Amino acid sequence: MIEVQHLTKRYGPFTAVDDVSFRAETGEILGFLGPNGAGKTTTMRVLTGYMPATEGSATVAGHDVFADPIAAKRSTGYLPETPPLYPDMTVREYLTFVGKLKLPASVGKAERTSRVDAVMAKTHIADMANRHCSKLSKGYRQRVGLAQALIHDPEVLILDEPTAGLDPKQIIETRALIRSLAGSHTVVLSTHILPEVSQTCQRVVIINKGRVVAVDTPDNLTRQLKGSATLYVQVDAAGADAAPVLSGLDGVRRVVELDRHEQMVGFEVAADADRDVRRDVARLVVDRGWGLLEMRPLRLSLEDIFLQLTTDESGNNAPPPESEQPHA
């Protein structure tokens, strides 16, 4: 479990992290989403005890990061943005060294060796055991970094951009590995790749300019932002003037024409939240003989949410297409 309360980190006059609070429950994968320079790495570095915070508190697996750093570090595995490898060590030597540092003194040599073998198998690097770290490809470096974080079987895993720089196959493998770790570990991972969050994480913290903008499940975020159930309805040319009729339906708040071609016209139909107007819309369209070509729920992709949440409302950045003003 991780609990962060009112965490603030200033570098001189610059505030990198500003009053950030969030929780990650045991066994959960929490995504830390934000553009570059949002304060993700700084927050993670505070959580791992790499640097102290200016204000606020952080607890990892029940240990206060500032008051009891050694105990907190013992229950934390950390993969920094650049895997911290020693180029002149082989993978096995490196993991043995990290094992000596991180495993408790009671763990003997034989047990340590079996831990090293276990994490190498888990992260699929056993075939590189005797290769020097300097000779590894980016994908292997990342996985050795992950193996290093796992070596002492920590309660909490903190992964800073674990899939950055990997090829698509490696990304899929790494995500599957991270998902398989949930349950027994609490995982916090940072990323600026949006699909990663929806595919890997149970909850998302969106952070921008050092502040938490939103915390929720990927699904809820999508729903909440939209504020209402929205449908995309496409009818043939006969229904060219359907908009006013559709808006007359009970529960429909607004109808916007999205696209119009010779043969068809498409509308965005926004209904009140928690109200399913699909049957009514379908019946109406069919009754009028407009020819229903397509009807599907419109959802904001996480990408849209991300852009909405992190775009300055005062700024001139145009909102992404097919999205409304944030409801919240």
Added chain:
Amino acid sequence: MRNAFTIAGKEMRGFFVSPMGWVVMGLYALLFGYFFMAHLTYFVQQSMQSQMGGGPININQFMIRPLLQNVALINLFLLPMITMRAYAEEKRSGTIELLLTSPVSDLQIILGKFLGAIGFYAALLAVTMVYVGILFAFGTPEWRPVVTGYLGLLLMGGCFLSVGLFISSTTKNQVVAGAATFVVFLLLWIISWLGQSAGPAMAAVLEYLSIVWHFEDFSKGVIDTKHVIYYLSFITFGLFLTMKSVDTERWRG
């Protein structure tokens, strides 16, 4: 302490798997060998002259003592190369994040790095013992001043290394660390030169501060607690500064 030894082992290993460690060791042996030859030739000349005049001259006094004093000069040039990587390289490559987020205290990391550096330095001194061994094979020097001489060298080197460690902890750049360490070593050596024109009281103070001055008694076979305490407190102070520097770095991020 176990963690400190783990890190010391990693540091030592780092010297012996990198070409740099072997280059430093080779250069150290080369320079020591040169001084050995020079002093030996001079000593042979002297003893021939003295045989015509009086009795034989003392090999400890005329050969081993100046030879060991010359090691300070070799240290001046080569010890910065041992410590310049210590922190700078870890910071540059990001491995410092591994050390600082492992369940290890700052003090353990610093002690580990210091022990690793002094361990490698001890290996360098061990190589030079081969030369001194030749003197024992062909002559009959006193062994006690040799032992105290090496003890003094170890302590003197420890001072240099603790300062070097501190300087390395302040920068990411190895070259800057190396150059700055060299300059500071040099200043700590020649600080006593000012004393000659600064009046007797000041001269005593400056002489006391000079790292090399404290070595003289060791090379004569005397272990004076005054010098031991000077060296040990110097090392402690260097490590203390390193600790503060690492801590400061954390706060600044």
